[in-house]
Amino acid sequence: MLLQLNIQNFAIVRNLDLEWHQGMTTITGETGAGKSIAIDALGLCLGERATTNTVRPNCKKAELSATFDIANNTAAQNWLKTKDLNLDDDCILRRIISAEGRSKSYINGSQVPLIQLKELGQLLINIHGQHDHQLLTKASEQRKIVDDYADHCHLLDEVKYYYKQWQQLNNELKSLQDSQLQREAKRQLLQYQVTELDEFSLQEDEFLQLEGDYKRHSHAQSILTESLIALDILSTNEQFNVNDSLGKAIENLSAFSHIDADLANITNLLQESLIQIEEASNDLRHYHDKLELDPQAYAAIEERYSLALQLAKKHQVAPEKLPQLHASLSQELANISQDESRVLTVIDEIEKTEQAYFQSAEKLSKSRQKSAKALSKKISTSLHELNMEHGKFHVDITHNDSKALSPNGIDEVLFLVSLNPGQALEAMHKVASGGELSRISLAMQVILADKVVTPALIFDEVDVGISGPTAAMVGTKLQQLAQKTQVICVTHLPQVACKGHQQFFVAKLTDGAHTETTVTELSQQSRVKEIARLLAGDKITDNSLANAAELLAG
Template sequence: MLLQLNIQNFAIVRSLDIDWQQGMTTITGETGAGKSIAIDALGLCLGDRAVTNVVRPNCKKAELAATFDVSKNPKALKWLTHHDLLLDNECILRRVISAEGRSKAYINGSQVPLAQLKEMGQLLINIHGQHDHQLITKAVEQRNILDQYATHHDLIENVKHYYNKHKELTREYDLLLESKIQRDAKQQLLQYQVNELNEFSIQQGEFESLEIEYTKQSNGQHILNQALQTLQILSDDEQFNVVDQLRRIAEQLSQLSVLDKSLTPLVEQVNSALIQTEDAASELTHYYERLELDPQGYQVIEERYSQIIQLAKKHQITPESLFELHQQLNLELQQMGADESRLAIVADEIEQAKLAYLNAAEQLSDSRTKSANKLSKLISASMNELNMPHGKFAINVNANPSDKISTSGYDNVEFLVSLNPGQALEAMNKVASGGELSRISLAMQVILSAKVITPTLIFDEVDVGISGPTATMVGKKLQQLAHSTQVICVTHLPQVASKGRQQLFVAKLTDGEHTETTVTELSEQGRVQEIARLLAGDKITDNSLANAQELLAG
C-alpha cells in the first residue's frame, strides 16, 4: 500500500508531505484548487512521461517520491529481489525532473531506467482517471476485463506460445521460399561442378605425388645421362675414377702410418670415405639399371597433371586445394538438398502449430464463455445496486477461428447492456451515458478486486455525472472495495467523500504574486465543515452541517 508521498517544486506545489492510511481515502477541494495534483505526482513516480511545465516556476527541478509497504505484495517483492533492489519491506519510487525536461528515476535509492520504474509501478498502483470508463467501450479492454476475471493466465500463455511458434515457422518458410529461385540456380551450378569433380575423382595428396613423378619423367633423359656420367666418375671409368683414387690414397697413407702413428686417424677417415663412396657407386649403379624411359606412362602422368592445373585455374584455387574444394562443394550440395527437405518439413510444422494453436484457442474460448456468463450476472446485479434497477449486462463471446490468428485467440468479446425495460441488449457506447459507464466501470472494479488484487486503487473523479441516491451507492461500493485494497478517490460528491476513513482537503493559496497548493488531512470537525460545503456550497447552514454529520455517521 501507499504510505507516503513527498512533492517538492511540482507545478504550483512548493513542498508537500502526505501520509496515507489503509482503507479508503477521499480527496476534496474547491474547483481549480488542484485536487488531482497528488495523483499527477504519483503518475510521474510510476513512470508517466514528464514535460517541462511540471517544474514550479523559477525552480531548477521538481522532486517526487512515493513510499510503499510491499510486505504483503509477493509480486513486488519478487521483482525487487530479481533486480537486486530489495530494501526491507519498503519500496521508494523517486523521480527528479529538471526545468529543461530531463528526468532521472530511482528505486530504493538506485538509479534505474524509466521503463523499470513503470514496470514496478504497475505492481503497486492502478490509477483510473475520469475518462478511463470510456475504455470499457473498446473491444480490447473488454476482452482484457473478461480475462482478468477468468484468471486463465495459463491458457492465454499457451495461445501466445503456439502463436509465436506459428509465426516463427511461417517466417522461416517465407525466407526459404524467397531464396528458392536463387538456391535452384546455385544448386544447378553446384551440381555441375560436383559432377565434374566426381568424374575427375581427384584423391587427397594426388597432385603432390603427380608433381614429383611428372618432374622425374619430364627430365628422364637428362637424369639418365647425368646418372651414367656420375657413375663413370665414381667407379666405372678405367682411366680415372674416384673409387680407385681413394683406394690408392688409403694404401699410401696406411704405409706412412707405419712410420708415423699420428697419421692413423687420417687413414681411418680415408677408409671411411672409400667405403661410403663404394656404397654410393653401388646404389647409383642399381638406380641407373632400374631407370627406364616410359613415353606412354609419361603421357598419362602429363595429361592428369595438366588437367588438375586447369581445373584449379577454373575454380581460381591452387592445385593442392582441389581435393578440399571437391569435398566442400559436395557438402554444400548436400546441405542444399537438406534445405529443400526443410521446406517441406516446415510446411508440415506450420500446419501442426496451427492445429495446436486452434486447440489452445478453443480451450481459451470455452473458459471465456463460462466466465462471461458468471461475470454478466455479477455486473447486472451490481448495476441494480448502483441505481440502474432495470439494467442488464451481457458479455457476448463470438468465436471466429478464421485463417488469421492472434496472440489473444480467435474470440471477439463484446459488452452489451440494456438500461430500460423491453430494451434489447446493445453495445455499451450506443446506449450508456458517461455517468452510467462510470458506474458500470466501478461495478467491474469491485468485482475484479476479488480476483485481481492491486495493493492500491486510485479513482480520479470517476464519479463525474453522478448525484443523489446513485452517489450514495457509489460511495458504498468504493467503501466495499476498500475492505480488500487501499482506495484513494478524488471526488466532488459529499456522499462519496463521507465514506472515506481519511479525508484530505486541497486548497490553493495566493498572495497576489505567488500561488501555492496545499493538502491538509481533515479532522473530524474539519470533515463536517467540508462535507457541508460540498452539500450546500459557500453558504453553510445548520441543515447542511446536520446532513454532513449524518453522512459521516452512516
C-alpha cells in the same frame, strides 16, 4: 500498497510529505485547487512523461518519491530480483526532473531507465482517470475484462504459444519460398561442381605425391644421363675413377703413416671417405637400374597433375586444398537439398500447429462463454444497486468467422447493455453516457477486486456526472472495493468522500505574487466541515454540518 509520497517543487507545490493508510482514502478540495496534484506527481514516479510546467517556477528541479509496501507483492519482488535491484519490504521510486526537462529515475537508490519505473509501477498501483472508463468501449479492453474474471491464464498462454509457433513457421516458409529460385540456381551450380570433383576424386595429400611424381618423370631422361655420368666418374671408368684413385692414394700414404702420426689421421679420413663414396656409388647404381622411362605412366601423371592445377585455378584455391573444397561443396549441396525437404516439413508443421491452436482456442472460448454468463449476471445486479434499476448487461461472445489466427483466440467479445425498459441490448458505446459508463466501470472494478494484481487503485474523479442516491451507492462500492485493496479516490461528491477511512483536503494559497498548493490530512472534526462544504457550498449551515456528521457516521 502506497505508504508515502514526497513532493518538492512540483508545479505549484513547494513541499508535501503525505502518508497513506490501508483501506480507502479520499481527496477533496475547492474547484481549481489542484485536487489531482498528488496523483499527477505519483504518475511521474511511475514513469509517466514530464511536461514543460513540471518544475515549480524559479526552481532548478522537482523531486518526487513514492514508497510502497511490497511485503505481500510477489510480482514486484520477482521483478526487482530479475533486475538485481535492492530488495526489501519497502520499495522507493524516485524521480528528479530539471527545469530544462532532463530527468533521472531511481529504484531503491539505483539509477534506472525511465521504462523500468513504468514496468515496476504497473505492478504497484493502477490509476483510473476520469476518462479511462472510455476504455470500456474498446473490444480489446472488453476481452481483457472477461479474461481477468475467468482467470484462465493457462489457456491464454497456450493459445499465444501456438500462435507464436504458427507465426514463426509461416515466416520460415515464406523465407524458404522467397529464396526458392535462388536456391535452385545455386543447387544446379553446386551439383555440376560436386560432380566434377567427384569424378576427379583427389584424395587428401595426393597432390603433393602427384607433384613429386610429375617432376621426377618430367626430368627422367636427364636424371638417367647424369646418374650414368656420375657412376662413370665414381667407379666405372677404367682409365680414371674416384674409387680407384682414392684407393691408390690411401695405399701410398699408408706406407708412411707409421712414421708420422698426423699422416695416419689423414689416411684414416681418406679411408672413411672411400667407404662413403663406395656406398654412394652402390646406391646410385641401384637407383639408375630402377629408373626407367615410361611414357604412358608419365602421360597419366601429367594429365592428372594438369587437371588438378586447372581445377584449383577454376575454384581459386591452392591445389592441395581441393579435397577440402570438395567436402565443403558437397555439404552445401546437401544443405540445399535439406531446405527443399524442409519446405514440405514446414507445411506439415503449420497444419499441425493450426490444429493445436484451434483446439486450445476452442477451450479458451468455452471458458470465456461460461465466465461471460456469470459476469453478465453480476454486473446487471451491480447496476441495479447503482440506481440503474432497469439496467441489463450482457457479454456477447462470437467466433471470428475469418478463420484468421490471433494471439487472443477466436472470439469477438462485445459488451451489450440496455438501460431503459423495453430497450433492446445494444453495444455499450452506443447507449451509455459518460456517467453511466463510470458506474459500469466501477461495478466491474468491484466484481474483479479478487482478481486485482496491483495492491492499490486510484480513481481520479471517475464519479463525474453522478449525484444523489447514485453517488451514495458509488461511495459504498468504492468502500467495498477497499476491503480487498488500497483505494485512493479524488472526488467532489460528499457521498463518496465520507466513505473514506482517510481524507486529504487540497487548497490553493496565494499572496498575490506566488501561488502554492497544500494538501492536509483532515481530522474527524475537519472532515465534518469539509463534507458540509461539499454539501452546501461556501455557506456552511448547522443543517449541513449535521448532515455531514450523519454521512460520516453512516
